[in-house]
Amino acid sequence: MKGKKLRDPLFWIGVTYMALLLLFAIFGPLIPLPDASLNPVMDNAGRPHLPPGTPGALLGTDEIGRSFLQRLAYGARISLFIGFAVQTINLIVGITVGVIATFSKKWVSNAVMRFTDGMFAFPDILFAILIVGIVGASKVGPLAVIFALSISGWPSIARLTKTQLATLKEREYVVAAKASGASTAYLVFKHLLPQMSGIFLAVSTVELAGTIISESTLGFLGIGVQPPTPTWGGMINSARVNFNSYPVELLWPCLILSGTVFSLNFIGDGLRNYFDPKSNNS
Amino acid sequence: MRSGGGQLVRALLSRFAFGIVSLLFISIITFVASDLAPGDPATYIAGEKASPETIQRIRESLGLDKPLPVRYVNYIGGIVKGDWGESYSGTHEKVSAILGRTMPMTLRLALLAIMLASVVGISMGTIAAIRETKLLDRGILSASTFGVTLPNFVLAPILTFIFCIKFDILPTTWETQLRGPLWMYLALPVTVLSLRPMSLLTRLTRASMIETLRQEFIRTATAQGVPSFRLMTKYALRNAILPVVTAIGTTFGFLLTGSFVVERYFSYPGIGSTTIEAILSNNVPVIQACVLVTGFIFIVVNLIVDILLPILDPRIREGQV
Numbered sequence: 001m002k003g004k005k006l007r008d009p010l011f012w013i014g015v016t017y018m019a020l021l022l023l024f025a026i027f028g029p030l031i032p033l034p035d036a037s038l039n040p041v042m043d044n045a046g047r048p049h050l051p052p053g054t055p056g057a058l059l060g061t062d063e064i065g066r067s068f069l070q071r072l073a074y075g076a077r078i079s080l081f082i083g084f085a086v087q088t089i090n091l092i093v094g095i096t097v098g099v100i101a102t103f104s105k106k107w108v109s110n111a112v113m114r115f116t117d118g119m120f121a122f123p124d125i126l127f128a129i130l131i132v133g134i135v136g137a138s139k140v141g142p143l144a145v146i147f148a149l150s151i152s153g154w155p156s157i158a159r160l161t162k163t164q165l166a167t168l169k170e171r172e173y174v175v176a177a178k179a180s181g182a183s184t185a186y187l188v189f190k191h192l193l194p195q196m197s198g199i200f201l202a203v204s205t206v207e208l209a210g211t212i213i214s215e216s217t218l219g220f221l222g223i224g225v226q227p228p229t230p231t232w233g234g235m236i237n238s239a240r241v242n243f244n245s246y247p248v249e250l251l252w253p254c255l256i257l258s259g260t261v262f263s264l265n266f267i268g269d270g271l272r273n274y275f276d277p278k279s280n281n282s
Numbered sequence: 283m284r285s286g287g288g289q290l291v292r293a294l295l296s297r298f299a300f301g302i303v304s305l306l307f308i309s310i311i312t313f314v315a316s317d318l319a320p321g322d323p324a325t326y327i328a329g330e331k332a333s334p335e336t337i338q339r340i341r342e343s344l345g346l347d348k349p350l351p352v353r354y355v356n357y358i359g360g361i362v363k364g365d366w367g368e369s370y371s372g373t374h375e376k377v378s379a380i381l382g383r384t385m386p387m388t389l390r391l392a393l394l395a396i397m398l399a400s401v402v403g404i405s406m407g408t409i410a411a412i413r414e415t416k417l418l419d420r421g422i423l424s425a426s427t428f429g430v431t432l433p434n435f436v437l438a439p440i441l442t443f444i445f446c447i448k449f450d451i452l453p454t455t456w457e458t459q460l461r462g463p464l465w466m467y468l469a470l471p472v473t474v475l476s477l478r479p480m481s482l483l484t485r486l487t488r489a490s491m492i493e494t495l496r497q498e499f500i501r502t503a504t505a506q507g508v509p510s511f512r513l514m515t516k517y518a519l520r521n522a523i524l525p526v527v528t529a530i531g532t533t534f535g536f537l538l539t540g541s542f543v544v545e546r547y548f549s550y551p552g553i554g555s556t557t558i559e560a561i562l563s564n565n566v567p568v569i570q571a572c573v574l575v576t577g578f579i580f581i582v583v584n585l586i587v588d589i590l591l592p593i594l595d596p597r598i599r600e601g602q603v
Contacts, residue, residue, distance in 0.1 A: 130315045254436045
């Protein structure tokens with residue numbers, strides 16, 4: 001089982017990519033700029049559309065002369081920060097709901113799961129649009145996006161918790177612990193949740209990819225984190241306008257985003273095969 | 283048999299009730315959210331320079347001074363009569379007219395995309411299942427993994443680059459005056475929109491078919507010499523198709539989400555781009571109506587799928603499953 005995970009090259013490609021991306025997100029914005037006009041965040045009238053390879057702006061500059069390399073690094077910060085925050089909230093809310101649905105009275109459980117199913121089935125972008133509608137598009141920051149994406153994100157974790165708990169709590173050691181007088185809280189925290197941590201990690205990794213796509217989608221539509229803060233989605237949107245003349249400018253954000261999404265899926269699949277070999281081809 | 287039928291009716295009724303509750307839920311959420319949104323309808327209608335008295339008068343005439351539940355009932359009552367309010371911007375066009383103009387555009391895009399996705403997805407999935415673990419199967423599986431993961435707004439520029447810039451055979455964006463046959467303008471948006479559902483349906487059909495092909499009745503039929511094409515379509519696919527039909531309903535959600543991106547990318551004048559424009563200009567009545575209509579369609583499609591299932595599967599119809 002252990003050997004299987006270690007031999008999966010895609011898993012390690014994903015891990016390497018994400019490690020590099022994390023370093024890029026932390027240190028990328030610190031790459032010194034030889035020229036203040038290349039500033040990646042400010043709205044400035046620098047030298048627009050510099051080609052890749054320009055000193056100080058290795059990947060060139062955008063339509064108002066901001067360095068792509070540093071903008072991608074800022075975008076990585078935003079995407080990773082929002083992604084991790086949303087997944088943390090999803091895990092906390094989803095596990096809580098799943099545990100409540102498993103251990104409470106039948107009608108409570110039914111009501112909770114019906115609500116969860118309803119939320120699960122709903123297209124996440126509708127909630128995001130409502131939130132942005134309330135906040136007003138021009139005032140959207142990372143917090144509003146985190147909120148918008150968590151509202152639709154927790155139900156999948158809640159459903160997973162419920163199905164996992166349903167089988168786990170019938171296991172002999174759990175029944176034994178219960179028979180010897182362990183409280184439900186003790187069972188949940190000591191015996192059940194630790195058993196599920198591997199699956200949660202695998203699922204959250206794949207969902208992190210989904211969150212990053214959603215965040216970029218909002219950015220692309222102009223209703224995500226607002227400019228001048230650089231986001232990958234926002235960069236794709238503005239590069240789209242100049243696509244006919246400068247197709248290469250669209251390449252950078254698309255590449256880094258696709259790489260991230262594929263890497264996270266590789267990691268998630270690797271983790272799932274490692275922790276739960278039975279669910280191999282779903 | 284009889285009791286099975288009764289169970290089915292009860293299940294369908296409960297499903298129907300759930301649909302109604304969902305509709306109410308989304309309408310309340312949308313209404314409350316719009317109420318919290320910045321901007322006061324009366325000020326919009328009267329104009330920024332209007333006196334407080336005028337604004338107050340408009341507010342009363344619109345019933346905006348009433349408590350929230352009363353306004354909600356009035357709003358729903360208006361919708362039932364076909365009155366969705368007026369747009370804040372431009373010529374204060376009726377929201378119902380905007381919906382009437384954009385909704386058919388989006389439905390056309392979504393229906394074409396789901397049709398393309400179903401035809402290609404089910405065929406590919408079936409072929410992959412028949413050739414399980416062979417090279418063709420691996421190829422289809424990898425392609426579908428790629429298709430599930432690749433965001434729409436990354437695929438769109440790739441296709442635009444190939445078909446509009448490199449070979450220059452398709453137009454890049456929608457135009458008010460179409461300068462060519464309609465299909466040329468629809469080809470790219472429909473393809474981009476269908477990629478994700480297509481990949482999902484491929485994977486699902488494959489998994490479901492593989493499971494079905496392992497069952498005994500297939501072996502029996504093979505042994506009895508049923509021709510293989512007939513065996514695949516009439517025996518195997520018919521049994522394997524159920525989860526796929528359910529999924530066609532649920533992937534409709536991805537289509538709606540995807541259509542926001544695709545419409546915006548190709549400047550396609552549907553409900554997606556209308557919603558985004560409304561958000562960017564803080565046009566609350568339009569946002570409200572668009573979200574509500576999108577949610578309604580989504581709920582109704584899922585309801586139809588659940589009602590269709592027993593018709594497709596006699597086992598459900600007779601209450602055996």
